[in-house]
Amino acid sequence: MGNVKLTGRIVVPGDHDYEEAREEFNTRYSLYPCVIVFCQNTEDVVNAVKWAKQKNIPFRVRTGRHSYEAYSSLDGGLVIDISEMNAVRVTEDKRLISVQAGALLLPLYTELYDQGVTIPGGTCPSVGLAGLTLGAGWGMLTRKYGMLCDRLLALEMVTADGKIIFATDEWNSDLFWACRGGGGGNFGIVTKFLFQAVRVDQVAIYKIVWPWSGFKKVVDAFQRFAPCTDKRLTGILDIYTKEIGELKSLGEFLGSKDELRKLLTPLLQAYPPKEVEIQEVPYIDAVRIFGGLMPGMKEYDIGHGDPDAHPFKNTGAFAKTFLPSKGIKILKYFLEHSPSIENKVQLQALGGSARKKKPNQTAYVHRDALFSLLYITKWQESREAKKNVKWVEKMRDTLLPFADGAYVNFHDNCICNWLEQAYGSNLHRLQEVKTKYDPHDEFTFPLGIPPY
Template sequence: MEKTTLTGRIVRRDDPDYNEARTNINLSLQRYPDIIVFCQNKHDAVNALKWARENNVPFRIRGGRHSYENFSLLNNGLVIDLSEMKKIRVDKDKRLVSIEAGAELGDVYRTLWRYGLTLPAGTIANVGITGLTLGGGIGYLTRSAGLTCDRLLQLEMIIADEKEGAKLITVNRAKHSDLFWASQGGGGGNFGIVTSMMFKAVPISYVTVFSVTWDWDDFDEVFNTWQNWAPFTDNRLTSSIQFWPKEVNRIEALGQFIGTKDELKELLAPLMKAGNPTSGMVKTVPFIRAAAFFNSPGGNEPQKMKRSGSFIEKPLSTRAISALKYYLQHAPNKNASVWQQSLGGAAGRIAPDQTAFYYRNAIIAQEYITNWTSPEEERQNVRWIEGLRTSLSRETMGDYVNWPDIDIRNWLRTYYGGNVDRLRQVKTKYDPENVFRFEQSIPPLRRSPFF
């Protein structure tokens, strides 16, 4: 049999753009692959997988470079990078959108906006749409239109094939329905290489956004008010709240409403009565301006960082709120924070086993965030995140697979809850030899989850 040759834009260690080519979002976890193949089309990706298997070279799949634990990188080996495959095709009448695997969220929003359409998705403009979708996909349309993966209709995926080395298949509710189920929240890189996706878009025009801020002194009242209000208010309203350390003296709630300014002001009344807001804004804007408003500049640039998270099924007790407050009073730096987003609504109308995204009954997604500049600060920051996570674990559950945390021991159950066994069955069927693997990848049934 003729040997496979790598195709696409190939970057090696001695190339001048190697450092830029290998850099991911998390600078505290440096990895040095031997070769990075920037696929220009699906055939380049097929060739890369075949080549890796023929030469027994370990590999990783990479899209938007936003894997918080740099699971899309490795030392030595090959990185199969899809970021230069960015075509987006729209059928306005059918509201269908086909997106190649390397497209970034900002480009997706801008392209769809020209047709008066969008997808319920995230906030960071340069995050990859593929990884976002495969892990679930939450954002400021979650309560009105569901998760990103809920709008998914079809994928093109390259799977490992024992005869040919690699095979391109179409995955939807009719073909390979079990793999389609697993692709709605089962995480990226577990089953194959996604080369494109098709979604059912939602119509969008103007939305109303809000921002409210408070000082630290209002912490308890604001926390309790928001958590008992945000997940239970009108489903057209999705909101977030972020708590910074005491020294920063800032709490901020943001949100997006599919409706008028007057309607939103009425819905906001309970929140505005909490504490003494230091500022407030309610404004009706084109959806694309709202997307720019929510785009977090801090989330776009590579940095030394640690993240983790959890889900909340019922409002936290005063004990848990005090614990969270204590950790923010003893934060390692001013960049540390806790961020929460309201869930429920459309996302909560789907059963936990209907897609691989298990945490449908959660009312809040909660992210623990910190970043730092000098290497000496790393240990303190990581310990802060793990301490915070542990202190809240009695009243929280799981973690969002798109906020991976290498320090979680029982990570399989943590990310996938009651869907673990079914996901491992799908893995066993489509990748029995565990060709697609990384530090926290789903293992086939015959292998230990801690290989």
């Protein structure tokens, strides 16, 4: 192999930018890598993989730093960060999008919107494209266009032996199958994606807020409406703590606001809302609103510290049937007895085009789910961590009779049978792919797919 050198922007302890470079989105974790290399191109990634192998140094792969358990970093090892590899190209006919895998969502959406297209990705502005796509990728266009991985046509990857390979339905098709829902960091480092583009312009969006007194009726109405309505509409339901005393639904519709208002009748009639807002906006404004930003608000510099970084513990599950009355009562009980006012549960509507493919057509196995549940806890002081983590895990465990499985992008190290929960019947095939492309498990982390 020869003496391989790291190339790219290299940051080590003692450098003025090391503290910023090592920070994770989940500030519950504070990790100290011995080297962080910000790759500028695919050759930098190749050199990083070969260097780590030559030095026998463990490494992790990082894009947007949003791993819920901070598995994109480690103490005393090498972090291979691809977030500065973010070039985008849209074909002249607006049908295809070629993008380097390090792109972060808000800058990517902004650049694509300027060319009249988008991809059906996630909502958080600083999430990395690579992890989102490889874990399947849910967002506000999912019910119309499917999971983000369903729009993926090809990818470029650096393997464990430092080779550059390509994967499509025809070329390395087993790897391509695995990369559509098998999760990031398992098989190699993806450096480039090719997506089928989605044309966008105006969209209609809504916000409905109900008082706490409507809890049962609103949750039941949403779960029966959102996965089954017109697939041009994708919605979420945020259920806050009793202390806040609200439930709020947000959604995005590929049509007019008048048509959207008619579609929303089941929600509007479920319980008298205290606030209703339905409007048509440019697609990029919807992106910013669902990302927690306001239209016209000056963007924060995602590349220089994320102001939204905070300590948290999130987990999740999938509901394949409607929650019965008992399940809704359990949700209500936990939100009545939350140790933090900031905790919440989010229901994310699936169905529609997310169900078009069979569970074994891609590695993303949860095709028959009606909606996913994201259980969210966050706190201010470190002393509050233990009780909040216990709260969120107990809620997930108590609701397991009604919602189970695990979404690969919601890493949770408290789930003892994580691999089975995340991959279900696809696990055996994923391990075969892992054994073929990374037989010595060089791409490894605590919840990673092991080879045979």
